[in-house]
Amino acid sequence: MKLLKLIAVLLFITFPAMSFAAEKKAKTVDELAKMYDVSSCKQCHANIFAEWEKSIHSRSLIGSGRTVGGIQGAIKNFMSFKHSGVKEAKDMTVSHWTTTCFKCHLPQIEDATDEVAAQIAEAYMKNDRATLAKVNINCLVCHNKMAVTHQWRDGKPEKDAVYGKKEGAHMDKVYKNRKKSATMTASVMCGQCHQGPLIDRPVTTQCSTLYGSYFNAYLPAGGDKTCQECHMKEVDGHSMFSFRDRNYNDPAMVKRALDVEVDVKKGYKSIELPKLPPSAKVVIKITNNAGHRIPDG
Numbered sequence: 001m002k003l004l005k006l007i008a009v010l011l012f013i014t015f016p017a018m019s020f021a022a023e024k025k026a027k028t029v030d031e032l033a034k035m036y037d038v039s040s041c042k043q044c045h046a047n048i049f050a051e052w053e054k055s056i057h058s059r060s061l062i063g064s065g066r067t068v069g070g071i072q073g074a075i076k077n078f079m080s081f082k083h084s085g086v087k088e089a090k091d092m093t094v095s096h097w098t099t100t101c102f103k104c105h106l107p108q109i110e111d112a113t114d115e116v117a118a119q120i121a122e123a124y125m126k127n128d129r130a131t132l133a134k135v136n137i138n139c140l141v142c143h144n145k146m147a148v149t150h151q152w153r154d155g156k157p158e159k160d161a162v163y164g165k166k167e168g169a170h171m172d173k174v175y176k177n178r179k180k181s182a183t184m185t186a187s188v189m190c191g192q193c194h195q196g197p198l199i200d201r202p203v204t205t206q207c208s209t210l211y212g213s214y215f216n217a218y219l220p221a222g223g224d225k226t227c228q229e230c231h232m233k234e235v236d237g238h239s240m241f242s243f244r245d246r247n248y249n250d251p252a253m254v255k256r257a258l259d260v261e262v263d264v265k266k267g268y269k270s271i272e273l274p275k276l277p278p279s280a281k282v283v284i285k286i287t288n289n290a291g292h293r294i295p296d297g
Helices: 002-014 029-035 046-054 066-080 094-099 107-111 114-125 139-145 210-218 227-233 251-257
Strands: 161-164 177-180 258-264 282-288
Touching: 029 107, 029 114, 066 114, 094 107, 094 114, 107 114, 107 139, 139 161, 251 258
Parallel strands: 161 177
Antiparallel strands: 258 282
C-alpha cells in the first residue's frame, strides 16, 4: 500500500499539470469571450484600445460587410460536400472552422468545444451579429496566442505573459509578465493570417494572398518596410489603417497607396456624322505604391 501511495505521489510530482493538463475548453461563446477578455487592457492603454476598437480586427467575424456573407457561403459549401459530415449548421465542429475561416478570423476557436463551433455557425445562418460580435481578434490573440511563430525554437507563448518589444513585469493580475518576441515587429506576424491559399487542407481554400504578394513582389523589387511600419507606425496605430475599414473610399488611403495620372487628349467631333457624340482619348496611369497587390486582404 505504501508503495502504491509513493508511486501516486511521484506521478503527481512528475506530471503536475498533465493531471489536469488538458486545459479547460470554453463550452459557450460567452465562455470563450471571457477567456479572451481584454477589458483590463483599456485601463493602461486607453488610446491603443480605442484605436483597436475602430479596426476591422475588433469585428473579425463580421468584417467589412462581405465577411458575414462569405462565411455563410462557406457553411453552405460544407453542407454540400459529401464527405464533410456537415448537414446543418449545428454539425460544424472546431476542426471544420480551423480548416478554413477561423484559422484567421478566430484562431482561439481551438480553445473551445465543438458546441461553440456549432453555436457560431448557427449564429451566422441566423445573421445573429450580436453573438458574432462577442469574439474577435483582440489584444490577447496578437500579443499572446499568435505572438511566437518559431515555437520549436522559442517555445509556445507563456500563459501569463504578453509579448512585445520589451521584457519585464506587467501590471495585470493574470498576465503578469512582459516577454520580448521578434515576431511582433516582423511582417510574418501579420502573414500568419493575411496569406493563402490553404492548399494543404481537406477542403482547398483560396483566400487572401497579401503576404505572398508582399514577400514575392514588394521585397524583391527593393521594398524594405514591414506591414507594421506602413499600417501602424506611420499612420494611426492599432486601427491598422485598412482600406476595408474605410469602406474602400478613403481619399487619404487612396493617395497613400496609389499614384493616379489622367491625361485627356483633345476631343474629336465628326463632321460626317453630326449626330455622333464627341469623342476624346483618355489615358489613365495607376502606379501601386503599396507593399502588396491591390485589392487584397
